[in-house]
Amino acid sequence: MCAVFGILGEYNEYMAKKALALLAHRGPDFCGIVQKKDLFFAHQRLSIIDMHSRSNQPLFHEKTLLSFNGEIYNFKELKDELKDEFNFKTQSDGEVIIAAYLKWGVDFVNHLRGMFAIALLDNETLYLFRDRLGKKPLFYLHNKAFIFASEIKALIPFLQKVEMDEDALLSYLSFLAPTPPFTFFKDIKKLAAGEYLTFKNNHIEVKRYFDLLDSTPNLITDKDEAVYILENLLDESIKIRLNADVPTASLLSGGIDSATLNAYALKNGINLQTYTLGYKEYAKYDERKNAKESAKLLGVENKEISISQNDFLDASDRVLQTLDEPLNDPAAVPLYLLFENIKKDGIKVVLSGEGSDELFLGYRQYFEFLDIQSFSKLKNKNWLKRYFHSNFSINREWEYYKRIFDDTLLFRTSGENFTDLQKNLLLKRNIKDNHSLHYLKSYRERFENSLHTDESIWYSYIDLNLFQAEHFLTKLDRVSMAHSIESRTPFLDHKLASAIFSIDPKLRYKDGVTKSLLKSIVAPHISEKIILRRKKGFSNPYMEYLVQSKRISLIKEVNQKSALFKKEALDAYIQKTSSGGFKQHIWGLYVLSVWLKRQFF
Structure with missing residues (x-):
């Protein structure tokens, strides 16, 4: 786990090194630079596998240069396959990437199993790959030169x-x-999950090399067969992520996901230290009691951290400075503090349960959307359509039924916050209804052009690409790497995910039970008490803190200068926080206000 950074084109050496230093937290163990005319190619290393200096990056072989952030979990198998064609000098996964590229060209990425942001320079052609x-994140900027980095902060100094x-x-x-390719900084872009970029002759080309929708649907229709296949893949996914030459731990809530990670680690002979977060003034939000019982x-062993x-x-x-740009996830703050405490114990790798809900349908709202979706089959909808158009409500449930009777896309990620009509009421600009579909268009087109037809597959697909990759995983990467800790997410293994997309979708939801398949898989390994617990999620008292501290007033203060929002509508949203409504809307506006004040006011 590390940071990649590079410049192709004219650059100032002092400025380049200063920008690189902004990424030191991602890789404090070694800083490597390859530098010559019109090329600055660098790497900040966090040593996890093969601690020897021989594995320091950038790595080079003849005309090939590599800076790589992440872990390739099948590198030993690949190394064995390539050993007769490449003279390996290290025990690192980075060197295997070079060998794989020399054999398979850009298709080498299809042989990798892991998480990665790869910068590979072949003579004068640069390739950037996001897993x-x-x-793992990867950002770029193209003005006088082409510049890439693991975090936005290293690119900001180069903005004109x-x-x-x-x-x-x-x-x-x-x-x-923000949805790919956009970031809050105009001209700084990001690669989406499963994409790679080619930069040659001052020209950028972005292509997709992986798509979960390429999985053949309905290959597996028997539940027992599905459970057998998925259990083996889950076991394998967790096992390969336990490989590290440094101390490893796991997060533990009271839920099934973190319990699964620890149960399978024990099954593989590894007893991980676990960590749980709690809140001193608001114990009702945390899961210390359930986590203690789960442990x-x-x-x-479980260690409680209370804030x-x-x-x-x-x-x-x-935390908001660490994130570089607005990210509407209040859990980023307590998670940052949790990793801060984990670092004090010398831990460098942490397992976390992201992705399970999206793959195994762990959100109750998925089932609610499937129910609402059934209304689309009504033949006579005109009266209902007119009714919803003439009886406006700011509540989301109204919006969902309106969409069904308008024959437009119902589900737009589990992370949908402001609807288009809500934005239109709030912003001092006209926002047309369904404008947000613009940001989902490429994903929806891929779904409609695929062989998949069940809407639950769409729910998982768009959530994995946006709700997970751009929201949860962005948070996890930044707050863990801020403390030089590598976070690993075994549920988000591409082989496991592809297998789930290949089973009959009804096996995930036909019995109306959230995570039905996962519960069947882990039943032999986890106590029924854990399996039957009601889902709580990583909730926290962020709005109580924001209101009691009066920091919420920053939203109005910044709006007086930015003039982005209508005063009356903004006041109405803030007022609703007193009754517990629209909490995430307000947090999102607060985070945005902090960023605007820092950048412009």
Whole structure:
């Protein structure tokens, strides 16, 4: 786990090294630079596999140069396959990438199993790859030179002028995070999950090399067969992610996902130290009690970390600075504090349960959307259509039924926040209904052109690409790497995910039980008490903290200067927080206000 950074074209050496230093937290163990005329190619290393200096990057072989962030979990198998064609000198996965590229060209990426952001320079052609499910970030900027980096902060110094990207703002309000390729900094772009970029002769070309929808649907229709296949893949996915030459731990909530990771680690002979977060003033939000019981049932050691309102508020500015741009996830702050404490114990790798809900249908709302979707089959909808158009409500449920009777796309990610009509009421500009579909268009077109027809597959597909990759995984990557900790997410293994997309979709939801398949898989390994617990999620008292500290007033303060929002509509949203409504809407506006004030006011 590391940071990649590079410049192709004219550059200032002092400025380049200063920008690279901004990424030191991602790789404090070694800084490597290859430097010559019109080329600055660098790497910040966090040593996880093969601690020896021989594995320091950038790695080079003849005319091939590599800077790579991530882990290739099948590198030993690949190395064995390639050993007769390449003279290996290290025990690292990075060297295997070079060998694989020399054999298979850009198709080498299809042989990798893991998480990665890869920068590979072959003579004068640069390739950038982001992993299949978007675990590792990769940003780029093209003005006088082409510049790439693992985080936005290293690219900002090269902007000729800092301007806010309008598409980033609108997609952020809709979906909690800017959708690819947009970032809040105009001209700085990001690769989407499963994409690669080629830069040659001053020209950029972006292509997709992986798509979950390429999985053949309905290959598996028997539940017992599905459980057998998925259990083996899940076991394998967790096992390969336990390989590290440094201390490894796991997060533990009271839920099934983290319990699964620890149960399978134990099955593979590894007892991981686990960590749970709690809140001093608001214990009702945390899962310390359930996690303590889970730890006892599993037979693992659990360490509780509790934070106060002051801890949260003191850290919030640091966290929002770490994120570089607005990200609407209040859990980023407590998670940052949790990793801060984990680092004190010398841990460098942490397993986390992201992706399980999206793959195994763990959100109750998936089932609600499937129910609402059934109304689309009504033959006589005109009266209902007219009724919903003439009886406006700001509530989402109204919006969902309106969409069905309008014959437009119902599900637009689990992270949908402001609807288009809500944005139109709030913003001092006209936002047309269904404008947000612009940011989902390429994903929806791929779905409609695929062999998949069940809408539940669409739910998982768009959530994995946006709700996970651009929201949850962005948060996880930044707050863990801020403390030089590598986070691993075994549920987000591309082989496991592809297998799930190949089973009969009804096997995931026909019994009306969330995570039905996962519960069947783990039943032999986890106590029924854990399996039957009601899902709680990583909730926290962020709105109580925001209101009590009066920091919520920043939203109005910044709006007086930015003039983005209508005062009356903004006041109405803020007022609703007193009754517990629209909490994530308000947090998103607060995070945006912090960023706007820092950048422009």
